[in-house]
Amino acid sequence: MTRLAALLALIACAGGAAAARLPSRRLTLRACAAQPPPQPSQPLPPPPEGFTVADEWEVPPGCSERRITEVLMEHRAADFPSATAAKRLVRRRQIRVNGNVVGTTTNVAAGDFVQRLERLGAGLRPLQRSDVPDGMTVLYEDEHLAAIYKPAGIPVHSGGGGDGSSGEEAKTTAYAPKKSVRTFLPSLLAPTEEVGALRRPIHVHRLDAATSGVLLAAKTQTAVRELSRAFADRNVRKRYRAVLIGVPAVLGGDGGFNATAAAAVDSSEPHVISAPVDGRASVTEWRAVNITRSLRFGYLTTVDMWPRTGRKHQLRRHAAEVLGCPILGDTKYERIPHGDEGNFGISHGMGLFLCAVELRLAHPLSGQDLCIAVGEPPKFTKTREREHRRFLDLADAGAAQDDDVEM
Template identity: 45%
Template sequence: VFVNGEKGKVPTLVQRGQTLELRHALRKEHEWGKGRAQVEVVYEDDVMAVVVKPQGMPTHGNRGGEDAGATASLGASLKTAILYSLQPTPSTDEPLRRPEHCHRLDAATFGLVLVAKTRPALRRLTADFAERRIRKQYRAVVHGKLIGEGVIEEPVDGTAAVTHWESARTVRSLRWGWLTQVELRPLTGRRHQLRKHLAFLGHPIVGDARYAKDPEQLHRGIGMLLAAVALDFTHPISGKPQQIEVSEPPKFGKFLDREDERWHSLAGGADAAAADEQEEEESQKGVPAACLEVEQRQDPTE
């Protein structure tokens, strides 16, 4: 606020006959695409982008809290980082002053985030999320042994929530018994849905400081092993189908390989084989009723 052409201060008293002027602080264009806080951009055009949020970076704000995991000191939010990572839009159709993320990931979660650069793109993408037209896929490492695939139907905070899961890899662990890498597809979008559903199933995500009930299930220093790895959506302007995929962080595979190698090198032999057979028989006992097992398809010729 300026008073007679001079910037006003809190104690400034306005007198009759003085001229008040409100000046908007417009963001300079050169701030787009420049700055130290940047994230990986896997897709970008004139109206939207897809970026990769690192683990430990909050989507907005400056706090990761207990969910930030092992990399909580990144020093910026995704909201700030995308401003410095993307190019200004040349579109004249309601361009945004700064790019806006269209959905959120927990601070401790790594993965893909859709970003809009114009108002029409933001409206379309947020509507598609609300109407469940955007398909998301996650990858996680969980405690225990899961075989096959299934659907978890369990309310989250009193609201219906559905998650499809499929086992991708199981390994033995000296410390935790079994570990499983799972592919996850949330059919609804509740807060902490995947984390709560897997904990409900009795297989919390490795490193989940909030929902792992047993302190022994926390792996200090590795962070939470949950990643948003794929997005299927319709382009908000062209209407063309888009499929974006990234790999999970290398530490997912390294963690499983290390646990598997330690088991076979230190437990190995006949004892390990016998333990595997016993665990195979007991691995699916006690699965909650809300987890509806999907029967494995068999070759009719067998």
């Protein structure tokens, strides 16, 4: 019994010693996981005034000597999804290697220390608030993004007319002011204190100069990246309001001047246009809101349109070329409605009756659902009322008994 007791005591002692060693082993693992990031071999200069170091890392062993843009894309793919994004930040002098500003052709190798700098606040001195055009207002704003209302006639950025004209042609059009939305954004929006603030806010999508409506702008690098990705992945739902000349064939009209093109309307999904634009697949969802009698145009059809793709002038071309009912005031795609040659260009000078009235998306940082909406421009309602009143006043008594048709 004595020998057995001694053996049991020895086993218990060995088990206790093993158990006592386990916590220390776990502590060792925790200590390894909590080690600070690698530090440069020699002190680096501090970032310039107005900037902070947002990210820094050492190029790992085994990494062959390559250009800085390739290294950024490989080791920080979330921040640099493309070569363009990497080159942009390098050119802005916001990438340092071993404390030195680099160029897009600079090579880095294993052991080099890379830093990414970001602004601590907006760096552009804005214009006077009084310089902002009438009608350009802020619909939503936070520290990362904003939504504004862009009036018709103001280009999003300078260099073109926004209605399909070149820069030279734009100089002779009404849609070529010296300043653009991009010029006015710093005056319109409050500066952000977020790390990664842009030098000045920038739009993340476009509207034609002749088109009014909701426009999104980013105030930080993170917002630019995430909003651009949302638009590229078609995760932003856009609704436009337009007034068309005539009645589309699918609603019982004659299809305007191009009735055969109405066959491109996808009958398997009502009110969906699937027709290529410049050889690229393009899809537009639409529904009628109102049909109004008009002495000059016969009928005006007010529609809501949701582009599922984002081709240049997609809505304008689908309306004119597929539905056969051009958007009222479209100087580029309007043709002879209803075969009446005397009506060619009759709506020119009225402005384009197309407005981006709603944007739906998830906030790029919080994930919260955002719905930014405005009503249709007053000229839409006034034009419908005026045209219908003229029809009632001047048309034959029998034809003038038709009222507006609400869809």
